[in-house]
Amino acid sequence: MLKFLLRRILIMIPLIIGITFISFAAMSLIPGNFVANLALDPKISPQVLKQMEAEFGLDQPLLLRYARWLWGIAHLRLGVSLAYRVEVAHLIGPRVLNTVILALSSMALSWALAIPIGIIVAVRQNSILDRTLSFLAFLGMSVPAFFLAFLAIDFALWSGWFPIGQTLSPDYATLDFWSRIADRVDHLILPVLVLGLAGVASLMRLMRSQILEIKNADYVRTARAKGLSETAVFYKHVLRNALNPFVTMAGYSLADLLGGAALVESVMNLQGLGLLLLNAVLKRDVPLVMGSVLMGAVLLLVGNLLADLALIAVDPRVDFATLEAQ
Amino acid sequence: MAAGLVAAAIAGCRVNRPPNDHAAAQTLYDATVSDPGTFNPLLVTDAASGGAIGDLFESLARLNPRTTLFEPGLAASWEFSDGGKTLTFHLRRGVKWSDGAPFTARDVLFTMRVIYDPKIPNSSVSAMLIDGQPIAVSAPDDYTVVARLPRTFAPILSSLQFSILPAHALEAAYAAGRFNRVWGIDTPPDRLVALGPFLMTRYVPAQLLAYRRNPNFWMRDGHGGRLPRLKGETHLIVPDQNAQYLQFKSGMTDVYGPRPEEVWPLEQAARRLNITVRKVGIDTGSLFFAFNRNPRHYVRRGVTDPRYKWFTDVNFMRALAHAVDKRGMIDLCYRGLAVPAVSDVSPENKIYHNPNLKDYAYDLKLAARILDQAGYRMIRPGVRGDPRGNPLVFNLTTNAGVPVRNQMCAIFKQDLQKLGITVNYRPLDFITLVKALESSFDWDCVLIGFTGGIEPNDASDFLRSSGNLHIWNPAQVKPATAWEAQIDHLMDAGTMALDPYQRAPYYWQIQQILHDQLPIIETVRAVTYVAYRNTLENYNPTVWGLYRPEWIEFRAE
Numbered sequence: 085m086l087k088f089l090l091r092r093i094l095i096m097i098p099l100i101i102g103i104t105f106i107s108f109a110a111m112s113l114i115p116g117n118f119v120a121n122l123a124l125d126p127k128i129s130p131q132v133l134k135q136m137e138a139e140f141g142l143d144q145p146l147l148l149r150y151a152r153w154l155w156g157i158a159h160l161r162l163g164v165s166l167a168y169r170v171e172v173a174h175l176i177g178p179r180v181l182n183t184v185i186l187a188l189s190s191m192a193l194s195w196a197l198a199i200p201i202g203i204i205v206a207v208r209q210n211s212i213l214d215r216t217l218s219f220l221a222f223l224g225m226s227v228p229a230f231f232l233a234f235l236a237i238d239f240a241l242w243s244g245w246f247p248i249g250q251t252l253s254p255d256y257a258t259l260d261f262w263s264r265i266a267d268r269v270d271h272l273i274l275p276v277l278v279l280g281l282a283g284v285a286s287l288m289r290l291m292r293s294q295i296l297e298i299k300n301a302d303y304v305r306t307a308r309a310k311g312l313s314e315t316a317v318f319y320k321h322v323l324r325n326a327l328n329p330f331v332t333m334a335g336y337s338l339a340d341l342l343g344g345a346a347l348v349e350s351v352m353n354l355q356g357l358g359l360l361l362l363n364a365v366l367k368r369d370v371p372l373v374m375g376s377v378l379m380g381a382v383l384l385l386v387g388n389l390l391a392d393l394a395l396i397a398v399d400p401r402v403d404f405a406t407l408e409a410q
Numbered sequence: 411m412a413a414g415l416v417a418a419a420i421a422g423c424r425v426n427r428p429p430n431d432h433a434a435a436q437t438l439y440d441a442t443v444s445d446p447g448t449f450n451p452l453l454v455t456d457a458a459s460g461g462a463i464g465d466l467f468e469s470l471a472r473l474n475p476r477t478t479l480f481e482p483g484l485a486a487s488w489e490f491s492d493g494g495k496t497l498t499f500h501l502r503r504g505v506k507w508s509d510g511a512p513f514t515a516r517d518v519l520f521t522m523r524v525i526y527d528p529k530i531p532n533s534s535v536s537a538m539l540i541d542g543q544p545i546a547v548s549a550p551d552d553y554t555v556v557a558r559l560p561r562t563f564a565p566i567l568s569s570l571q572f573s574i575l576p577a578h579a580l581e582a583a584y585a586a587g588r589f590n591r592v593w594g595i596d597t598p599p600d601r602l603v604a605l606g607p608f609l610m611t612r613y614v615p616a617q618l619l620a621y622r623r624n625p626n627f628w629m630r631d632g633h634g635g636r637l638p639r640l641k642g643e644t645h646l647i648v649p650d651q652n653a654q655y656l657q658f659k660s661g662m663t664d665v666y667g668p669r670p671e672e673v674w675p676l677e678q679a680a681r682r683l684n685i686t687v688r689k690v691g692i693d694t695g696s697l698f699f700a701f702n703r704n705p706r707h708y709v710r711r712g713v714t715d716p717r718y719k720w721f722t723d724v725n726f727m728r729a730l731a732h733a734v735d736k737r738g739m740i741d742l743c744y745r746g747l748a749v750p751a752v753s754d755v756s757p758e759n760k761i762y763h764n765p766n767l768k769d770y771a772y773d774l775k776l777a778a779r780i781l782d783q784a785g786y787r788m789i790r791p792g793v794r795g796d797p798r799g800n801p802l803v804f805n806l807t808t809n810a811g812v813p814v815r816n817q818m819c820a821i822f823k824q825d826l827q828k829l830g831i832t833v834n835y836r837p838l839d840f841i842t843l844v845k846a847l848e849s850s851f852d853w854d855c856v857l858i859g860f861t862g863g864i865e866p867n868d869a870s871d872f873l874r875s876s877g878n879l880h881i882w883n884p885a886q887v888k889p890a891t892a893w894e895a896q897i898d899h900l901m902d903a904g905t906m907a908l909d910p911y912q913r914a915p916y917y918w919q920i921q922q923i924l925h926d927q928l929p930i931i932e933t934v935r936a937v938t939y940v941a942y943r944n945t946l947e948n949y950n951p952t953v954w955g956l957y958r959p960e961w962i963e964f965r966a967e
Binding site: 114115116120121122123124125126127128129130132133135136139164167168169170171174175178179234237238241248249250251252254256257350351352353354355356359360363366367368 | 439444447448453455528529531532533534535536537590591594595596612614615616617618620644646647648649650652653656657659660662839840841842844845847848850860868869870871872878879
């Protein structure tokens, strides 16, 4: 097992270099750099733009710039953002926690809803309940999350039960510790509901089709033939196998957490990574984009590894040997 | 369902807080769209940073937005001598920085030195080079600053509109070569040494900027009362305008600049929400179709593209000008809340706007007749050709993601189609568009806007043939046409007289030339509105900024 872990971790290094180099090159190959944002400002002369390019090192060749960036990473420095002139870590740091809390709680909500509902509709296949919930699921899939977010803040305005956007209240600094927590939770409810509900539909459909497929598998028929009770067949054989793809999916979602909520963050005005990174890409703020690409890549690879380990724990058919053989 | 219950349960445990009454706290709440990029006034290149620290710093002279003339700021008075080549400022005495240090001539000299430093790229320096020469400054004593100009230069007061930096706080960092990293957004707000009406107390990224009144601010009202009257300000950072709208309606913010489609609903709800919706004025910028006249784009391997001939043919351009349906654009894109633009200078620039220009009326029949007479005839049904028989086809672009511009381009394209001219419309993302405009020159027609200022010489880079933003043919070595040469000449002459009313005729003439030669076709200008709580007093917005913002206060109930 140690050998397996070591090998997987070592493989990550060239992978990360590959991923970051391709992103770095792509950012540099699209026309225009950060300084071009300022080119139409009549107050900024071409000479000043040249001076800025030199200051940020944008006039140097691609490979040199990438090597410099990589050298910084090797020393655990993400570099200085061009647009904000402060360390990338300082920009990303405070936002990461909010984004992760939001993403984890909305993921928990969608799973908590999707799995039981998926089971119910699969068991009651083609009943009115199945049809109704499936209809709602398709409806949910086709309504974009940002639209739900608009409805949610409209609802907040109309009902007065929830704050209208924001991660915290303007008077947050004057509150005591418990009120601060309550204030944050208060601001989280609607975004979590929006993102959570938006994710329910596809997960529930997946759960339903998994169960329907496995219900007719040979080993389930064998289990029934052995004379096991219907409850034992369902919980021990059907459900346990149906959950396997969810374990893998959880690993992949770890990376989605970072940028996935950008639109909802924008509409509901949450302090998060999404909008920061979107703007960084639009403005060609390379260090800031690369910082998040690096984080995303590491999370994806680590998540993948964790998912594999979890799969070994959950699925008796998978062990280290089969994973290595892949 | 379960989630709903949990949500309801959590919502039940409310936050324990005193009521947040903006009026009782005399704190004004408003919203801004994005985070600041820096707190260093000299490094600001974006509106968000300018807004974030705008109330922290002051310049020598202040602009009165009602008269559009300069009034004393940190300089209590100034006078020109030596035929306008020497400008002497008498600084205000007794002004203190927030750390207690006095404001003196040393601060002004330090700021100028940093601005002229080539290692510190900034947006103030261009305006402070007169024919490429810097302004020489000296300080005979602590409260006098003398600026010697290479020649008489009327826009000098506007050029000197930079924020004065505290020398005692920043000199060490500057000497150590760290100025470009000083006062970034990671600086604790209480470390910013300021002297404006407000001091920053808190910055929560992506959430808010909070300010308190500067107890030592130098300005007093007519009765000797202290200013500013507000005790604090909070700018919420809200990127989405729909959210800003809802937050204003809910009372979270006290001031809001509605989009055209929101003006009417707000007026309807004014009584219920206890707000006033007021017209501020006409947009100060200029939004126009520009046509590429750059030979670098059209001449390839000795062959000149026919489009070059069309766009430099004033008859062709006149026909196109008559095909811009400004009324339709106003009604469709601005819900009627806009006015046709005739000149590149907004009518709000009362001194320098030329009111005598006659707009090209929207008239497709007239446009077709002009084209026919100039030899651009129909070569087959629906297709018009130039005198040599080339069908009239060109590309149109604008920056993607601005719905209003998208609609305006669609209207223009449709009208030209009726004349038999085919327009291929493709919006581009902003940076790609900038690259096309300023370095590859690979574009035919673009719908683009520039912001406008009061000082007409600020448009120098756009108007002069040598200018980098002389969009239809930038950075010319010598003027390509007689009228461009004439504009260059007028731009020079306009800076030689000191009195704004003596300068105005030169700029009026430039507007007339652009209007006749049509390198650009003006479209429309939005009429801007503002909505604010009725409890606010002395809230006087103008298109050039708030009039006497220090006098704003909440009415005592």
